[in-house]
Amino acid sequence: MRTFEKHTHVDMFHQDIWTILFSFDNEYLRGEKLRFGIVQNHSEIRFELWLMGQNKEIQNRYWDVLKASKWNEGRAKKPQYAELEAVIEAEYI
DSSP states (O other): OOOOEEEOOOEEETTTTEEEEEEEEOHHHHHTTEEEEEEEETTTTEEEEEEEESSHHHHHHHHHHHTTSGGGTTOOSOOSSOSEEEEEOOOOO
């Protein structure tokens, strides 16, 4: 069973458009130079899960792999800061 390590730092970038609240990875992801991040998108007022590469080379390699996946369906070009972005939704009753 793979376990994840949570990194509890907050990264602010792009002047309050996004805040990375938590990033997490495991040994496999670190070996691939990847990590996940829970991101607060201030302009859309929502939370997102991002898969992020360590540098542009890694980002482009994984975009080539993931661009045809159901997760990127309908997306014509690579997201600016991640290879994969998924909106975290909750249903209110």
